[in-house]
Amino acid sequence: MKLICFTAVLFVSIIFYKAEAKLAEKFSWKQLEFEWPSEEAEKEAISSGRYVPENNLPLGLERWNNRLFVTVPRWKSGVAASLNYIDLNTAEKSPKLRPYPSWDTNTLPIDVEPQQGKTPAGGRLDAEKAQAVDAPLKDNATIISTFRIQVDACDRLWVLDTGLADILGNPKQITPNAIVIYDLKTDQLVRRFAIPKEQTKDDTFFANIVVDAERTDCNNAFAYIPDLGAYGLVVYSLRDNRSYRVKHNFFHFDPLQGDFNVGGVNFQWTDGVFGLAVGPKKSDDTKDIYFHALASTKEFKVPNRVLQNESHVTSPAAYYDFQFVGDRGMNGQSTAEVYDKDTNVIFYTQVNKDAIACWNVNRPYDLESQGLIDSDSHTLVFPNDLKVDAEGIVWVLSDKMPSYLYKELDAAAVNYRILTGNNRELIKGTPCESSDERQPIVV
Template sequence: MNLKVIILLNVLTFLKLIQANHHHDHDKANLKDHHHKKSIEPKFAWHQLLFKDLPSDSDDLEEEFIPYNNVPMGVSKWGDKLIITVPRRKPGIPSTLNYIKLKQHSSKHEDNHNIDVPLIPYPNLDVNKLRLTPTPDTLNLVSIYRTTVDECDRLWMVDTGLLEYTRNRTYVRSPRILVLDLNKNEFIHQFEIADELHTPKSTFASIAVDVTPNHCDQTFAYIPDLSANQVVVYDMKNQKAWKVNHDSFHGEPDGGKFDINGLQFQLPDGIFSIALSPHQEAGLRTAYYHALASTNEYSVSTNVLKNQSKFNDNVFIRLGDKGIKQETNCFVMDQKTGVLFYNQVNINALACWNIKKPFNQKNHVQLFNDNDRYIYPSDITSDGHGNIWVMTNKLPFFIFQGLNSTDINFRIWSFRVSDLISHTNCA
């Protein structure tokens, strides 16, 4: 046989093998994705929220509790408690800070998740009772969006003090930073955010907590103000707070366009959340952040945020653009792996990026997607033990279209970090 023919046949055979292996790998990837989606079930799910210990004999119960208006927003896990927030965006919210006892609702079957489990007001119902004329020394909660658990077993939150009823935003009291001792189930600290640090349109929807290792008293909190496009920084030890402003805290002029399962809307929200890197030399960390109305990601040293003096614009670094329809509200850093997990709210998905790797499309990995059940992930947190927790709540549908109370509308998910990133570019 002609030597050229033999070489050509060998080349063709080699190409067929490559093609076969490519299809095999593609099938394996699809099978992995398919298995991943079908095998993961939410830990909890609700048609509508229910609450324990509401007084059945109250004359005002119908006004104090309007089931349809209760939409859960945040989720944090500590010990046996799964903490769930319900901000007062509508009337009829009996309790803004709540929890579930996990051990009472554990299941050995992944597909047997718990449905319509009543929430327990935390630390009790009286603290959560809405009082329209609170006295200065009372600690009654008004409205909380999201919480953060720190390494000192403390639960941090911002009580916005705001009733965000439709066309009637009303401040019941000034916004406050609150800290709760999770071992004692009691509030141990509060700090009022001064008037000069917020505006009538301010929205404090999340909080990042930066504890100096082995020094719980040396803690800073970074609080994004998504409506006023600024960050409030709080120094716990010195009982001081100040605000930081930068152009990167704003949304993009053409950003914030959403199309979720056919529901189209636009949100102008600026800086939405902050995630902190593992500790570096001298106790410093990198703060990662983004606006909701943008697909760009940024970073800045916490040293800049902690320093009240003026700074150069070049200390705020644009890392890059995540791409079309990659808007993100909340994200969280896994401190052990240095992997940033973020919600892709525009496409009902969860994704990741390992901060040790370049910020490019290749290293941004979609881990989970479900257009039927993972609709609008509103919060994502780490429990510090290798798991992340996600709340999905269909919020845009509640605002713009309405929810069907016979459907499952709210879900809480739990993912094992090691399982999520295994054999991906986030590992």
Template sequence: MSSNFHFPGEVNADRKERPPNYPGGSSGNRATIDENYIPYSNVPMGVSRYKNKLFVTLPRRRPGIPSTLNYINLMKLGNDINPKFIPYPNYDFNKLNSTLIPDSNRIISVYRTRPDYKCGRLWFIDTGVLEYPDNIQQIQQPSIWILDLENGGKPLRRFEIPANIVTTGRGLASITVDVDVNCDDAFAYIPDLQTYHLYVYSYRMNSIWSFSHNYLSFDPIAGDLDIGGVQFQWSDGIFSLTLGNKMSNGFRNAYFHPMASHSEFVVSTKVLQNQTNADRSWHGNDFMFLGIRGINKQSTMHDFHTKSGTIFYAEIQNNGIGCWNTNKKFCSCNHEIIHSDVDKMIYPSDLTIDDEDNIWVMSNTMPRYIYSRLDPNEYNFRIWTTTVKKAVQGTLCE
């Protein structure tokens, strides 16, 4: 196992600072919302880097989260292992309306972000949901947001997903961006882990369509999990999609997997980008089964490194990171755990690769947060990073 991953920063549940001028409230029902900052509620989920900004998301799964989309200023990080989160692009954009009236100028809850390095844009899904225990509320319709990273996070577009496509945003935990030569010829692929659908959004057409297939569902044999000393059962379907290099036909392989699964699947973006294909009840061999990664190799997020052709997996039962070089046959014999830490990398919730070949991983001890309790005197959340070159050195993926 590799020890090339290290901490650029660690966030403790009791050590985030309350943002300035943060308003208070008095209740948590549909009419008003309690906006008092509650440190324990703030569990980071996603991580991605663009230049000097390291974006960190905190989906609103409990009351007391002042800002769902944030960043860490890497230029000012220094030796600080408890970096301050800065709302992006500002606090008002993240602030909940005290009456919970839908507001197209604000976001409710974000799980993960993906920078579009070619065009300097940040893409994410606002689920529109407050996932408070015993009080789940769909405040506004889920929407796709695209922000201008070169212009202070200025919103370039908000696309509200029609209700006939999505009725709840609870399963919209990730987004994958596909950009060709022209920035207007962009597509986004959005897995729905709850309804087992895959949505495709065309930037040029400003339109969205939905695919349904059995491979998007969970594997009942892989739903029993034991993570961080907590045993539970999940049925999360398609969770992550990552894109391979462009092929001779101008399209890419889209590799995807359900979270409650040991398997990996693939479909061509040529299939996904043709809206008429979404209306078919039979897809023939368009969606293909690649194989099984191995036992206890359920994965949340994965990402493709274009230069080496290697896919890196965030493996939740192994408390670590696995890899597969796509130039080799897909089989368990060609998959390897390149880093694992049963104490510190509990539940790697996100994994991204930036445009400088750095891997970024968030681990957040989520199962303990949901089913048990976090110890606020310990570091429960960590951001890990290393280079691709160091990560694969001496492994099957080199």
């Protein structure tokens, strides 16, 4: 736990600000289990290879009402369902996942032969080598494989479906990359939008989606989809039902920050832009979109009005609209970030430190202003995703993904965790807390 200390000549006392809360474990699993329609269905899936428990790794999460959504990408064969949820009314500590919106929509439309493949040498995936499969979806609501999801202000769940199965084995591009939107009040499909082929590159890999929407104007929503493999950003307009690709130097990885050591595993990644957060609305009604590459410690931003102006943002004139914000310092690589409007704080992961950190957007982006929320080499090994819900609860998912990718997970140990904490309690005593709320402790 980080202590923000300073010395004051006041009765020769030392005054410091101390973080007072830690994340608490909500759920944990050794291996993921699912609520199958019947015992016979589960047994058949295991015997056929359609369900291989050790191959199911949770990666993304999102909370809406009494549902906690959890994604399980199809890294390997045998993933039962990619988009799932947990009923938060459960008393179970290791609850079974329920496919969303149904089992049918999470079932592959073709037979994918169970086949264990070799792990790629780096963080970027050789998705362009995937075998294209000509198999139309039975239902446009079908989800093949998703990494990250987001619920918007209008009670809609936005899903980025990569359409790619068995990524590390015998990869098959079953469907094009697509944005899939559900109405959470009815569990019905709102829209499926396939990202045009010309907006992808040979190394393209989409693994995140961030939504910019206001409840007062639900139709005028935008989604930002970072391309971590080919260093670009796809912007999608719901109203216009069209997308376009944006490029910028700031989307690239930092060649000096590609070395990782997590959970005893050393590896090198070249992942570009990945983490994004929609900042607060400013006096001119614009918002800054914060972003960073995974293999980097630097933070950047660009106004949303720039990203939403296709003719401008795709021209050379937009280059200087993108700004450098600051640096998180040594080993500050981050997978995910999210802005919390209640505290004006951006919460973010720090994978090389097994940690969750924070920054108040009203402060300079320097080392003195970065707050350490929690760090734990047992419960926070590779914090992969985090969100802040409407009640101010911070949700964090850690999953030991480097061991899953490059070694082997211990089936007898807890491998996956979801942790929670109150936003204001977690930042108490850190530089992220508003100055008028921080109370010094005199010792």
